[in-house]
Amino acid sequence: MFPSAASALLAGALLLGALLGNPAQAGNQKEEQLADAVRLALANAIHDSRPPKPVLRDAQARARYQAWFDEMSRRLVKRIPDALSRTEFLEAVWYEATRAGLDPGLVLGLIQVESAYRKYAISIAGARGYMQVMPFWTKVIGDSDRRMLFHMQTNLRYGCSILRMYIDMERGNLYLALGRYNGSRGKPQYPNAVLAAWKKWEFGPKA
Secondary structure, X not given: OOOOHHHHHHHHHHHHHHHOOOOOOOOOOOOOOOOHHHXXXXXXXXXXXXXXXXXXXXXXXXXXXXXXXXXXXXXXXOOOOOHHHHHHHHHHHHHHHHHOOOOHHHXXXXXXXXXXXXXXXXXXXXXXXXXXXXXXXXHHOOOOOHHHHHOHHHHHHHHHHHHHHXXXXXXXXXXXXXXXXXXXXXXXXXXXXXXXXXXXXXXXXXX
């Protein structure tokens, strides 16, 4: 008997994810009851309109950022060939990650697992963009315009803010926070995939 069209579509999507180096099911955050203070903090973070330009206080910080940027740009050439697009992407990743108190390497690793660096990626669950943000978040903390989840900075801002919230909810336990981000809290596949990918994007002196 021939498989149903839905089964064939699901199998094709899973195969495509594997071919793109995306071993875990991406983007399936669950809608949760949030305290008003948490909801307000997230909404304020999302609506901050400042441009995603790194804020660097001194020459040492500028030199470190430039070294990070040069190395990450080199690693991303095959994934984002256009130099301008790569520059804008890395500036936004650095800005949104550090703004949320996250390591930019962690965010790059999460993006690798979630979307394989595809700006217009859509998961089986309906999550969108680089960080595979579920559309319900645009109603919970945004302006309900789910199309903006394909806008680079908006997607990164949502993703980083949501991950920061989950880390705080899990009292700093990154493993559980990553599981919650993926809607698979307590299961090892997704957190392990992100943590392994993070190692590929680490930057700093070797021990």
